Amino acid sequence: MKRMQSNFIFFLIRRIINALVTLVLLVLLVFVLIHVILPTPQAMAKVYIGSQHYTTAELNSVIERYGLNEPLYVQFFKYVIDVFTGNFGLDSLYKVPEMQLLDKFIPITLEFVLIAIALQVVIGVFAGGFAAMYRGQVPDWIIKVLYLVAWAAPVFLLATLMQFAFAYDLKVLPALNMANPVLVPPKPITGYPLIDAAIEGDWTYFDSLLTHMVLPVLAIAIAGFGLTTRIMRSSAVEVFDKDYVKLAYMKGLSNGKVLFGTVFRNALIPIVTLTAIQFGFAVSGAVVIEDVFLYKGMGFFLYQSVTSMDYVAIIATTIIVGISVIIANFAADLLYAVVDPRGKLE
Amino acid sequence: MDIIKKALGFRGDVDAQASTNRSSQNLSTFYYLRHKKEAIVGMTIITVFVVWSVIEGSLQLIGDYLRKPSLGWVLLPHDPIASPNIATSLLPPSLSYPLGTNFEGQDILSRLMYAAPKDAMAAFLVVVSAVIVGGLLGIAAGYYGGWIDEILMRLTDAFLAIPGLILAIALSILIGPGFNSVLISLTIIWWPVYARLFRGQTLTLKYRGFVEISRLFGVSEFKVLFKHIFMNAVDPIIAYMALDFGTVILTYSTLAFLGIGVQPPYPEWGSMASNGLSFFPRAWWYTFFPSLTILLVVIGFILFGDSFQDVISGRVVD
Numbered sequence: 090m091k092r093m094q095s096n097f098i099f100f101l102i103r104r105i106i107n108a109l110v111t112l113v114l115l116v117l118l119v120f121v122l123i124h125v126i127l128p129t130p131q132a133m134a135k136v137y138i139g140s141q142h143y144t145t146a147e148l149n150s151v152i153e154r155y156g157l158n159e160p161l162y163v164q165f166f167k168y169v170i171d172v173f174t175g176n177f178g179l180d181s182l183y184k185v186p187e188m189q190l191l192d193k194f195i196p197i198t199l200e201f202v203l204i205a206i207a208l209q210v211v212i213g214v215f216a217g218g219f220a221a222m223y224r225g226q227v228p229d230w231i232i233k234v235l236y237l238v239a240w241a242a243p244v245f246l247l248a249t250l251m252q253f254a255f256a257y258d259l260k261v262l263p264a265l266n267m268a269n270p271v272l273v274p275p276k277p278i279t280g281y282p283l284i285d286a287a288i289e290g291d292w293t294y295f296d297s298l299l300t301h302m303v304l305p306v307l308a309i310a311i312a313g314f315g316l317t318t319r320i321m322r323s324s325a326v327e328v329f330d331k332d333y334v335k336l337a338y339m340k341g342l343s344n345g346k347v348l349f350g351t352v353f354r355n356a357l358i359p360i361v362t363l364t365a366i367q368f369g370f371a372v373s374g375a376v377v378i379e380d381v382f383l384y385k386g387m388g389f390f391l392y393q394s395v396t397s398m399d400y401v402a403i404i405a406t407t408i409i410v411g412i413s414v415i416i417a418n419f420a421a422d423l424l425y426a427v428v429d430p431r432g433k434l435e
Numbered sequence: 436m437d438i439i440k441k442a443l444g445f446r447g448d449v450d451a452q453a454s455t456n457r458s459s460q461n462l463s464t465f466y467y468l469r470h471k472k473e474a475i476v477g478m479t480i481i482t483v484f485v486v487w488s489v490i491e492g493s494l495q496l497i498g499d500y501l502r503k504p505s506l507g508w509v510l511l512p513h514d515p516i517a518s519p520n521i522a523t524s525l526l527p528p529s530l531s532y533p534l535g536t537n538f539e540g541q542d543i544l545s546r547l548m549y550a551a552p553k554d555a556m557a558a559f560l561v562v563v564s565a566v567i568v569g570g571l572l573g574i575a576a577g578y579y580g581g582w583i584d585e586i587l588m589r590l591t592d593a594f595l596a597i598p599g600l601i602l603a604i605a606l607s608i609l610i611g612p613g614f615n616s617v618l619i620s621l622t623i624i625w626w627p628v629y630a631r632l633f634r635g636q637t638l639t640l641k642y643r644g645f646v647e648i649s650r651l652f653g654v655s656e657f658k659v660l661f662k663h664i665f666m667n668a669v670d671p672i673i674a675y676m677a678l679d680f681g682t683v684i685l686t687y688s689t690l691a692f693l694g695i696g697v698q699p700p701y702p703e704w705g706s707m708a709s710n711g712l713s714f715f716p717r718a719w720w721y722t723f724f725p726s727l728t729i730l731l732v733v734i735g736f737i738l739f740g741d742s743f744q745d746v747i748s749g750r751v752v753d
Contacts, residue, residue, distance in 0.1 A: 107589065114593035122623075126609040241733035243685055243705065245692045246726040249712050319741075373600035377689060391601070392693060395608055407605045411596040418596070 100426060108419045115411045116172050119404060120165055130157035136400045137181065177405035182397055187405045190390065195409065196280035197267065198379070198386035201302050202371045205309035209371075210364055212310060213317025214357065218348055220318065221325035221356075232318065240315030244374045248308040248381040255304060262304055265383040268297040305382050309374050313367055320363055325356040358425070365421030369414045474742035480735025485555060492552030508549060513542035515549035516700045525718045535720035537711065539700075543720065546702035547728050553614065553697060554704060554732070558683040561621045562676055569629025570672075574664055576630065577637025587630065594627040600686055607695050617696045621683065632675060636668030670747045677740030681733035688729050704729050 127133050134151040135143070152158055155178070156167065171177065177187035220232040239247070256264030267282065268274065274282070275289035286295040328334060329352060337347045372388070379388035387406060394402035469475070491510065498506030508514055513532070520540035528535045534543040576587040599621070606620030607613075640646060646663050688705025690696050697703040704725045711722025 107592075110589045111592040111596065114589055115596055118590075118593050122606065123609065126606070237734055237737060238730070241681065241685070241730050241737055243688055243692070243708070243726060243729055245689065245705075245709065245712075246722075246730070249715065249722075253716060369596075369598040373598035376600065376604070377692065380693070391604065395604055395693060395695065398608065400609065403605045403608055407597055407601055410598060410601050411593075414596040414598070415592070418592075 097426070101423070104419060104422050108415055111415055112412060113169060115415065116169050116408065117165065119408055119411075120168055123404065124161065133157050137178065172408060177408075178401050180399065181401050182394070182399045187401055190402070191387070191405060191409055192280065193277075194385070194387040194390045197282060197384075198372070198375050198388055199413075200281050200283060201306055201384070201386070202309065202368070202375055204302070205306040206313070206364060206368060206371055208306060209310040209313045209367070210317055210360065213314040214321050214353065214360060216314065217318040217321025218325050218353060218356070220322045221329055221352070222344065222348055224326060224329075232322075236315035236318045239311050242312070244308065244312045244377045245381060247312055248305075248378050251304050251308055252381060263301050264304075267301050267384055267386075268294060269301075272297055301384075305375075305378050305384050308378050308381075309371050312374050313370055316367065317360060317363060320359055321356060324359050325352050328352045328356045331355075361425050362421050365414075365417045368417040369410075372410055372413070471742045471746075473738045477735045477738030477740075477742065480731060481739055484551065484732050484735065487548065488552040488555035491548060492556065495549075495552060508545060511542075511545040511548055513545040515541060515545040515702055517541050525714065525721065527718075528720055534724045535718070537707070537721050538714065538718075543707070543724055546707060547704065547725060550697075550702040550704055550707070554684050554687060557614075557618060557621065557687050558680040560618060561625050561683045562679050564622045565625035565629050565679075566672065566676065569626040569631075570633050570665060572626070573630035573633025573635075574637050574660055574668070577634040578641055578660060578664065584634070588634070591627040591630045594624065595631075597624070599624050600689060603686065603690055604693065604695060607690070612695055612698060614697045617687065617690055621686065625679075625683070628675075628679075629672065632672050633665075633668055636671070637664055640664050640667055671744065674740050674744035674747060677736050677743055679740075681736035681740075684729065684736075685733055 123133075127136060130152045131148060134148050134155070134157055137151050137155060138147065156164060175188045177191075179185065180187050180190055183190060216232050216236065220229045223229050252264050255262045263269070272294050275285045275291045275294060278285050278288055282298050283295065286292070286298060334347060334351055337351045342350070375386065376388035376391055378384070379386050380392045383389065387409075391403065391406045393399075394406070491507070494509065495504075495507040498504050505514075517540070523532075523536050523540035524538055526532050526536040526540075532542050532544070534547070536542055537546070572587050572591070576584040602624045603617065603620045606623065607616040610616035610619060641664065646659060649659050649663055687696065688703070688708070691703045691705030692709040694706070694709075697706065699706075707725035708722050708729070711718070711720075711725065714721050
């Protein structure tokens with residue numbers, strides 16, 4: 090037992106070091122890409138100014154202020170420190186520190202993406218489990234056709250079709266925005282709109298947030314459940330062939346009990362790793378979906394920055410997304426070690 | 436001595452066959468694929484898409500070369516980039532315009548067919564270059580191990596951390612909009628998954644008998660790496676590649692939807708679908724047919740890749 094614990098601590102330390110190295114490499118990667126594309130200090134300075142109209146004096150003062158003339162390794166060192174202290178510079182459009190904007194937008198996206206991923210895992214796990222139970226029969230085929238279409242459909246198509254069907258045609262759900270714009274939003278305490286509304290006890294706003302969230306969340310979940318279903322199905326098919334499942338059937342347990350009691354517990358393990366990977370997909374899906382539903386989170390902000398060529402914002406968002414994916418992977422690794430007793434703690 | 440023993444011990448028939456009988460193995464793979472309905476549907480879609488893209492693509496290239504762009508649409512029913520015409524604006528599907536017309540009065544079918552080679556080329560270039568880069572780095576990491584492995588894998592993790600779509604947005608904005616910048620940015624970001632896959636395959640292969648024996652007999656390192664490791668590692672990767680062609684097309688059209696990529700007046704499936712959305716549902720054909728095209732092509736690749744994976748992993752029984 091003691092040996093197990095020290096193994097786990099060693100494993101934890103190793104994973105933390107790995108994650109930190111990956112973080113620094115991520116910043117290096119972005120830094121290198123920027124400097125390959127914008128090789129001269131002048132080109133960099135133009136990006137920081139963010140408009141086509143500038144004088145040479147302005148250009149020089151920007152080069153001076155951001156130290157763009159210094160050797161690359163000095164610039165890189167400063168850049169790493171800046172990133173880890175959350176200093177991404179001034180937004181060239183809003184003229185406020187980038188971090189202030191991201192502070193506002195990240196929780197909004199994180200909130201609905203996490204809900205969407207939870208939903209997607211639930212749908213995928215059940216669909217995959219049922220498909221494996223009725224392997225080669227009609228339910229298996231129906232599920233396969235559904236997830237293939239959902240997987241191959243472009244996200245923007247899913248989102249707009251749902252918007253037309255449920256919001257414009259049936260008029261059961263709101264089509265645009267995060268909440269009813271007539272309502273006064275509660276004071277931002279945590280930044281997460283749902284939690285804030287709950288803390289303030291503003292249940293009408295909470296309700297409005299929820300109904301506005303349904304369509305974007307469904308769109309992301311439907312776009313992503315295909316892969317979960319596929320992996321869950323093949324992993325459950327393998328489990329169904331195991332002797333302990335046959336034993337469970339022989340003990341006279343019903344289909345449902347075998348599926349939920351025995352198969353799910355064992356087939357779920359690959360889903361843990363997969364879900365961390367899908368976090369990245371969901372965030373990029375959010376860029377499109379927030380644009381379609383005018384859901385003003387990070388994806389919408391990124392899309393706006395693209396149309397207004399706001400480089401500082403784009404780079405900051407890219408790094409932040411990268412960092413959050415690294416954290417998600419780290420969490421998945423830990424969870425994996427906890428869930429799967431066979432998992433090797435390297 | 437230990438190595439020799441191990442090598443001789445490993446020299447079972449299975450291992451020897453695994454490395455030599457590749458041609459017969461490939462034949463049986465395709466034999467099974469021919470008898471799977473999904474695979475046939477997938478292969479049909481892919482064949483139509485690829486053959487048409489090659490024909491139309493070469494016509495466009497020749498047309499560009501001879502400075503006669505109209506050569507690019509000799510096979511199409513209408514001029515895909517005709518100047519805007521109010522009289523034919525937003526016509527529903529009919530005999531002369533099978534899939535209707537867009538707001539500018541251009542034929543949607545012609546535009547879809549004209550845009551196909553670009554999608555095919557993007558998918559092909561991005562995936563093939565990703566296999567080459569990922570293959571080199573992944574095999575090196577798996578085969579040499581140690582520090583090389585550690586560094587290469589952390590680099591791969593760093594690349595994998597940024598979702599493809601977002602890095603592509605950032606890069607193509609920095610490089611400047613256009614088809615080429617999308618191609619460049621997708622190529623830069625697409626290899627890490629392949630590096631992971633190749634590394635995993637290499638790790639399982641490098642202690643197999645035929646690899647150790649070839650090393651023992653002094654076969655050059657390059658030949659060991661290419662003939663025994665790469666060629667044996669590539670099967671599951673081909674299955675993944677087939678799926679990936681579809682993913683590239685999806686990402687590419689999503690970028691076009693966001694306004695990054697091929698610039699007007701030239702057609703692109705994703706941007707056609709996105710332009711059509713403002714006329715939905717009144718002129719439903721405007722966004723419906725481009726989206727359906729993307730969906731069909733991607734499903735074709737997924738079906739093929741899926742059945743291919745089933746066959747090579749031995750799950751072909753049902």
